[in-house]
Amino acid sequence: MAPQLDPFFKKVDELKQPFIERLREAVAIQSVSAQAESRPEVVKMGLWIAEQLKTLGAEVELRELGKEPGREHLDLPPVVLARYGSDPKKRTVLVYGHYDVQPAQKEDGWATEPFDLTVDEQGRMFGRGSTDDKGPVLGWINIIDAHKQAGVEFPVNLLCCFEGMEEFGSLGLEEFVKAEGPKYFKDADAVCISDNYWLGTEKPCLTYGLRGCNYYSITVSGPGQDLHSGVFGGTAHEPMTDLVILLSKLVDCQGNILIPGIKELIAPVTDDEQSLYDAITYSMDDFHTSLGSNTSIMPTKETTLMRRWRFPSLSVHGVEGAYSAPGCKTVIPAKVIGKFSIRTVPNMGSEDVTRLVTEFVNAEAAKLQTKNTIKVELMHDGKWWVASPKHWNFAAASKAVKQVFGVDPDMTREGGSIPITLTFEEATGKNVLLLPMGSSTDMPHSINEKLDTRNYIEGTKLLGAYLHYVAEEPMNDA
Amino acid sequence: MAPQLDPFFKKVDELKQPFIERLREAVAIQSVSAQAESRPEVVKMGLWIAEQLKTLGAEVELRELGKEPGREHLDLPPVVLARYGSDPKKRTVLVYGHYDVQPAQKEDGWATEPFDLTVDEQGRMFGRGSTDDKGPVLGWINIIDAHKQAGVEFPVNLLCCFEGMEEFGSLGLEEFVKAEGPKYFKDADAVCISDNYWLGTEKPCLTYGLRGCNYYSITVSGPGQDLHSGVFGGTAHEPMTDLVILLSKLVDCQGNILIPGIKELIAPVTDDEQSLYDAITYSMDDFHTSLGSNTSIMPTKETTLMRRWRFPSLSVHGVEGAYSAPGCKTVIPAKVIGKFSIRTVPNMGSEDVTRLVTEFVNAEAAKLQTKNTIKVELMHDGKWWVASPKHWNFAAASKAVKQVFGVDPDMTREGGSIPITLTFEEATGKNVLLLPMGSSTDMPHSINEKLDTRNYIEGTKLLGAYLHYVAEEPMNDA
Secondary structure: OOOOOHHHHHHHHHOHHHHHHHHHHHHHOOOEOOOHHHHHHHHHHHHHHHHHHHHOOOEEEEEOOOEEOOEEEEEOOOEEEEEEOOOOOOOEEEEEEEOOEOOOOHHHOOOOOOOOOEEOOOOEEEOOOHHHHHHHHHHHHHHHHHHHHHOOOOOOEEEEEEEOOHHHOOOOHHHHHHHHOOOOOOOOOEEEEOOOEOOOOOOOEEEEEEOEEEEEEEEEEOOOOOEEHHHHOOOEOOHHHHHHHHHHOOEOOOOOEOOOOOHHHOOOOOHHHHHHHHOOOOOHHHHHHHHOOOOEOOOOHHHHHHHHHOOOEEEEEEEEOOOOOOOOOOEEOOEEEEEEEEEEOOOOOHHHHHHHHHHHHHHHHHHOOOOOEEEEEEEEEEOOEEOOOOOHHHHHHHHHHHHHHOOOOEEEEEOOOOHHHHHHHHHHOOOEEEOOOEOOOOOOOOOOOEEEHHHHHHHHHHHHHHHHHHHHOOOOOO | OOOOOHHHHHHHHHOHHHHHHHHHHHHHOOOEOOOHHHHHHHHHHHHHHHHHHHHOOOEEEEEOOOEEOOEEEEEOOOEEEEEEOOOOOOOEEEEEEEOOEOOOOHHHOOOOOOOOOEEOOOOEEEOOOHHHHHHHHHHHHHHHHHHHHHOOOOOOEEEEEEEOOHHHOOOOHHHHHHHHOOOOOOOOOEEEEOOOEOOOOOOOEEEEEEOEEEEEEEEEEOOOOOEEHHHHOOOEOOHHHHHHHHHOOOEOOOOOEOOOOOHHHOOOOOHHHHHHHHOOOOOHHHHHHHHOOOOEOOOOHHHHHHHHHOOOEEEEEEEEOOOOOOOOOOEEOOEEEEEEEEEEOOOOOHHHHHHHHHHHHHHHHHHOOOOOEEEEEEEEEEOOEEOOOOOHHHHHHHHHHHHHHOOOOEEEEEOOOOHHHHHHHHHHOOOEEEOOOEOOOOOOOOOOOEEEHHHHHHHHHHHHHHHHHHHHOOOOOO
């Protein structure tokens, strides 16, 4: 039986203006986690969130994470933990979000003051953090508010985990979440994170997978110092010559990874999986628009999305130590560090990938017959994540999308990584759903970040509806 | 008959201290041509040189070169032209030098104040410009001084051309020298430039050749803006992938240029030429010391020096537009510019080289099957130069070395370029000799630049003796 959501939806519509004002108040707090001087504002933002939750009746704890590694004069901002409801007969949903934001200055090119929420005639709400991630975090608060004001019983027990360092590497959070898995989060039946974006602008999506990322460096060194190419050109092995040859062996111009063994690690595509791609509302025109050119490799929507989400890729990012300024300099760099990364997918184990990369680069280096020293190293890795899109957690969200937006959601993955997703999955052992609020045009991290009023208000309804469907969805742990 | 040089030599030895004081006075004038705020000091230095020459009886002209291109609020410093003697029965020698210097600050790591000439116990005279090029310029002034004080007749008519912008691209000088070829310089029978260095520390050299340099860029562009490798990796042609493949095709790790047709442009090595290399005082140990490692390509002194002086080389300098900072960034750069240059030798015409480079890069680019845009361009070129080391100008210098130092000079070329050399050859139609004063350990352009007292004093004798031998050398224009 479909839950009775009309009183809740009606209340959300009624509260549209107060909800926008709530977002305006949040955006005005300049909680930039990267800048040391903004740390008091980040803390202020955490306290503001805590106060909002307390006022609505949640039990709130502020958890300190200690000093910031590398900037020990700074305290990390607190993690805001909250519990709303503790009825053992209800399911418990754990939600994650972050209350810090990227840096922003009017001079960067913003059309409006970045910390002064500005709503235009089309209902676009411009402001830093509007979509990433204050809007979605307030979504969870708004639904408690709307339920209370509508007099509708809240359908689940809600656990909140809101951090203040996401835009600066989520310092300290991984350990914290792992430690709280069997403690604060032990009742959770499912996890929901609203911190990514729709594939387009019209249709919501549910995200069930993320690629991982293994980042490597190849360091080539030889001469004791940088050399003048007039004086030394032709007489000494040049590190840059060796490096460009090695980098040229990794991937071809069609994006095929040339490192032997990588392809064999990829999980085969199933028919079920394949069918998800056909249904997705997306076109090559959409892709070319986001690319800013027509330099696509694949011919169709389906193959392009599978390349982005479902298959590994290898990108060469640049070279440290070589001449990188405009103009001419006749230098032979003494030590150059090539950087590349591989986006990983199921079932690529990080250690396997690193072993294959290392063996291949070393074998190619040996062929060069250079006297330079060549070293390949893993700089960091983050594992891929994939959830079952047939789990009841996804089924509930899918029904909520249908009810609020009248369409079936796109079932998407992301090419990039959101490492905390996997951490929550591992810490709780439960299904994690990514349920975004913002659209593909929101420009997070960029100038003129915005959230459309429709996405904020209908998105608030969606988060609420999702909890109602969670409450009554049959528990298949597919 | 060998010229009678003893009275002149004796006088130089007597004047050692005043000559060092003269250098101290010159070094104290901070004539840094690159820095706008130092321009008055550069001009002051030009006037100081002019005054020294006038006092010794030379006719001096200060020639203005107009405004500095790109910094039109600055006047270029004057070219100091001087004539000492105008006896039609004597040969006329044109000498070039520069009175400006590289920037220097104590904080850069100098052990002493850079503009305060500091002589240590080993006679090393530390100071900016000591060896590059104030010491050699004062050498020419010192020999006039010593001849006058010794009462020895000056053996030739001397024409001087001293500029003040050499360390900032010799702005305006090329046109000036070309214009004065048939005018102020029309009497010149030979040209001598003292602005390079010995191959080692013990034995002077005469330099008869320089490599040229053709500097190229390969620009690869595609996406409308830099991309996130998580979102776009695998779906779009990546400019950096294309670029590293193209750069990897240019040269192998043994320094062999792989562009078809380049090898065929190189003039064959003659037996005469080959024999010059065997005689040179140099060892692979010397080479490894200067390289700061043992990453040499060639096994012997002769082959190493020929690779440096006699054969072209290709160096990849770096990439503009890619990620070049330390650490990790998962960017797909939208536009990358690879920089490389080819050191050229006889008989490689610049246009021929550029045609071969362009054809090759375009052909390789076509094989990539990329939708990105690829463009190869010549950024600048400078022609190689080679003089006949058997010309009487070189024979005179060789005898002077033998007389002053008791050894035959090394006959050297340079791997780098000194573009004004070719300009003087073309403007006067006369043989140009490079006759260095400083040694390989002088560190021009670096911190702790120095000139050894021995090189300064014996070098002054050498410049004087050279003019005496010029006066009586049979005129073979070999």
